[in-house]
Amino acid sequence: MLNNVHKSFGDVRAVNNLSVRVPKGSIYGFLGPNGAGKTTTLRMIMNIIRPDTGRIEIFGDSLVEQAKARIGYMPEERGLYRKMTVAKVLAYFGALKGLAGNELSHCVSRWLQRVELTNWAHKKVEELSRGMHQKLQFAVTTINEPELLILDEPFAGLDPINTDLLKSIMIEMRDEGKTVIFSTHVMHEAEKVCDSILLINKGQAILDDKLAHIQSQRTSHIVSVELEGNTGFIERLPMVTAVESDGHHLEISLTDSADTQELLKSLVNRVRVKRFEVKVPSLHEIFVDLVGKGNEEDS
Amino acid sequence: MKKILRVAQREYMETVKTKTFILGILMVPFIIGGIIFFTSRMSRGKTGPQLPIKVAVTDLSNELDDEIKASFNKYNQENPNRQIRIQNLEAQEDSDTVQKQGRDKLRQSQVDAYVVLDRDILEGPGKIRLYTYKPKASNIDIFWTIENLFRRAVVNQRYKMQNLSQELLAKLQHVPIEQVEMGSADDQDRVQSKTDRALRMMVPFFFMYLIFLGIVGTGQHMISNVIEEKSSRVIEVLLSAVSPFQLMAGKILGLGGIGLTVVGLWAVAAYITARWQGLNIDVTTELVLYFVIYYILGFLLITSLLTAVGSICNTIKETQGMMMPIMMVFIIPLLAWFKVVRDPNGLMSRVFSFLPPLTPMVMILRLSSGSDIWKVEIFASIILLAVAVLVAMWAAAKVFRTGILMYGKRLSFREVCRCIRQS
Numbered sequence: 020m021l022n023n024v025h026k027s028f029g030d031v032r033a034v035n036n037l038s039v040r041v042p043k044g045s046i047y048g049f050l051g052p053n054g055a056g057k058t059t060t061l062r063m064i065m066n067i068i069r070p071d072t073g074r075i076e077i078f079g080d081s082l083v084e085q086a087k088a089r090i091g092y093m094p095e096e097r098g099l100y101r102k103m104t105v106a107k108v109l110a111y112f113g114a115l116k117g118l119a120g121n122e123l124s125h126c127v128s129r130w131l132q133r134v135e136l137t138n139w140a141h142k143k144v145e146e147l148s149r150g151m152h153q154k155l156q157f158a159v160t161t162i163n164e165p166e167l168l169i170l171d172e173p174f175a176g177l178d179p180i181n182t183d184l185l186k187s188i189m190i191e192m193r194d195e196g197k198t199v200i201f202s203t204h205v206m207h208e209a210e211k212v213c214d215s216i217l218l219i220n221k222g223q224a225i226l227d228d229k230l231a232h233i234q235s236q237r238t239s240h241i242v243s244v245e246l247e248g249n250t251g252f253i254e255r256l257p258m259v260t261a262v263e264s265d266g267h268h269l270e271i272s273l274t275d276s277a278d279t280q281e282l283l284k285s286l287v288n289r290v291r292v293k294r295f296e297v298k299v300p301s302l303h304e305i306f307v308d309l310v311g312k313g314n315e316e317d318s
Numbered sequence: 319m320k321k322i323l324r325v326a327q328r329e330y331m332e333t334v335k336t337k338t339f340i341l342g343i344l345m346v347p348f349i350i351g352g353i354i355f356f357t358s359r360m361s362r363g364k365t366g367p368q369l370p371i372k373v374a375v376t377d378l379s380n381e382l383d384d385e386i387k388a389s390f391n392k393y394n395q396e397n398p399n400r401q402i403r404i405q406n407l408e409a410q411e412d413s414d415t416v417q418k419q420g421r422d423k424l425r426q427s428q429v430d431a432y433v434v435l436d437r438d439i440l441e442g443p444g445k446i447r448l449y450t451y452k453p454k455a456s457n458i459d460i461f462w463t464i465e466n467l468f469r470r471a472v473v474n475q476r477y478k479m480q481n482l483s484q485e486l487l488a489k490l491q492h493v494p495i496e497q498v499e500m501g502s503a504d505d506q507d508r509v510q511s512k513t514d515r516a517l518r519m520m521v522p523f524f525f526m527y528l529i530f531l532g533i534v535g536t537g538q539h540m541i542s543n544v545i546e547e548k549s550s551r552v553i554e555v556l557l558s559a560v561s562p563f564q565l566m567a568g569k570i571l572g573l574g575g576i577g578l579t580v581v582g583l584w585a586v587a588a589y590i591t592a593r594w595q596g597l598n599i600d601v602t603t604e605l606v607l608y609f610v611i612y613y614i615l616g617f618l619l620i621t622s623l624l625t626a627v628g629s630i631c632n633t634i635k636e637t638q639g640m641m642m643p644i645m646m647v648f649i650i651p652l653l654a655w656f657k658v659v660r661d662p663n664g665l666m667s668r669v670f671s672f673l674p675p676l677t678p679m680v681m682i683l684r685l686s687s688g689s690d691i692w693k694v695e696i697f698a699s700i701i702l703l704a705v706a707v708l709v710a711m712w713a714a715a716k717v718f719r720t721g722i723l724m725y726g727k728r729l730s731f732r733e734v735c736r737c738i739r740q741s
Contacts, residue, residue, distance in 0.1 A: 065558055096554055098552040099550070112559060
């Protein structure tokens with residue numbers, strides 16, 4: 020969808036030669052530290068700002084303006100007309116996205132219900148609490164049942180309950196075959212919902228893959244076990260490089276070529292295994308690892 | 319196009335509903351009516367009693383005493399609220415000493431004015447000399463009256479010396495004048511007073527002022543509207559549904575509609591009032607048509623400029639500095655209107671007609687002052703104005719696009735130029 024996109028602001032290269040293809044029907048996370056170029060990229064997708072060079076295609080077409088009725092975009096900077104009522108704000112944005120008549124009023128009431136704001140429909144926006152405001156903002160984004168949902172830092176400022184509500188709607192939409200792109204710098208949020216991620220730093224992609232694939236590739240060589248019996252022999256196994264012991268709980272580091280299945284076999288033969296877990300690296304660790312490395316090279 | 323209309327509709331409805339807007343619409347005619355009402359009251363001179371004015375007089379001719387007394391007594395009877403007290407400083411033998419006395423009195427503020435009538439005032443080239451010392455602004459107009467009263471006294475004395483009857487002379491000089499405005503049928507004649515004539519002079523001004531208020535007033539609305547959307551951060555949400563150009567066009571259209579509504583209401587109200595006051599203003603459909611054309615074009619010009627200004631600022635405060643030069647341009651016709659009405663085809667009028675921001679106001683002034691203007695000139699001015707509108711909108715759209723997403727820092731003039739050139 021994005022092809023060799025550049026965008027500079029003065030001397031600052033906000034996005035540098037970025038190429039991305041977001042698969043249909045998935046949840047795609049744009050991850051990166053502050054100032055990595057996430058918002059700029061999303062704005063370019065929405066044609067709010069134009070790339071200096073490169074092409075952006077949505078639904079296989081470069082005319083973004085025509086596709087806007089099929090997209091829902093929630094910017095990082097949020098706001099709604101404070102003097103209008105909740106229902107009217109929803110209806111207005113619905114109409115701007117091409118809904119009309121019965122369909123419009125149907126969508127308005129459906130989404131009010133879905134974000135639990137039906138009782139507030141005729142209150143003015145300025146009377147809403149912050150959390151309700153956020154939910155209304157989300158409803159505004161999705162009022163037209165978009166095929167592509169673009170959310171810039173959607174969880175910022177939400178409490179855990181509303182965060183879960185948002186996530187469940189995102190997953191629901193993915194299951195309906197829609198595409199969700201969202202940006203965040205909070206890794207564990209991405210970990211829970213993303214199918215694929217793109218890791219950006221300084222306007223460049225450093226990682227772009229399916230989440231499952233990333234994690235399987237980066238299996239760490241640490242196994243966490245709980246054993247009963249004498250564990251002294253483990254240190255002497257050829258595939259083991261180090262053991263950290265805490266009573267029955269052990270963290271075993273293996274050589275690069277070691278197979279965890281072999282380790283399990285040799286353990287089962289000698290002691291009773293209560294728990295055996297190959298540690299999957301968290302996205303957070305990958306993030307810190309990659310971004311940290313990138314920044315070190317610079318300095 | 320549908321989106322532009324939808325944006326326009328919202329702008330229109332949401333603005334019309336606000337209390338400030340409704341108050342604003344109602345207030346303006348009330349204020350204007352109030353000003354007219356009170357100024358006419360004031361000029362009738364209904365003021366409370368004021369301190370009497372003291373005037374010292376030295377009559378070197380020694381023959382005017384009676385006439386002076388008579389003329390001031392008559393005045394004092396007619397104006398009980400503003401009396402003038404005369405005190406005589408008789409010139410015994412030495413006129414210089416007396417005059418010095420009189421001047422000292424004035425300097426010590428014992429009197430408000432000192433008048434010396436020359437010895438040969440009745441037959442020779444002598445003068446009435448009125449001395450004042452640091453006169454108060456509130457007394458300036460009474461000095462006028464005093465001068466006239468002395469002149470009256472001198473003239474009356476001259477009549478007497480020539481044995482002329484005052485009554486006869488007054489009778490001979492009296493010629494009543496009646497100005498009649500003819501209607502289209504013979505029984506529709508209307509007698510016109512002096513105020514009617516003055517009001518007639520005001521009609522072109524009224525038309526111009528209507529354009530001024532409409533353009534500037536809605537321009538202000540536009541700027542605060544953009545700032546509000548920017549500060550409430552709603553703008554980027556809007557941009558996810560519409561393009562910046564659609565948003566800008568919708569806003570201009572919606573506020574243009576508001577402007578037309580307001581100006582239309584005021585014009586109708588003014589027309590009804592004028593009719594009710596017996597003032598027959600002939601407004602041709604041609605003039606109304608030109609008015610609408612010039613209004614719309616002028617409105618588009620200023621609002622596109624102001625949208626651009628609004629988009630690069632973050633607070634109303636910031637906009638004010640940039641509004642000043644724009645507003646100054648619109649003040650020019652307000653200052654120059656009298657000259658334009660007196661000489662609608664003069665050089666100044668013509669030059670102003672072809673300076674786009676001034677065109678609407680000046681052209682309406684010229685057209686409504688009833689002179690024949692070359693049709694080619696009218697069309698040329700409209701075309702020039704339309705071109706200016708297109709250029710302004712084009713530039714404004716570019717600035718708008720960049721400006722609305724800039725938070726924090728206001729764009730400098732150089733940066734604005736750059737983003738016009740670039741995109």
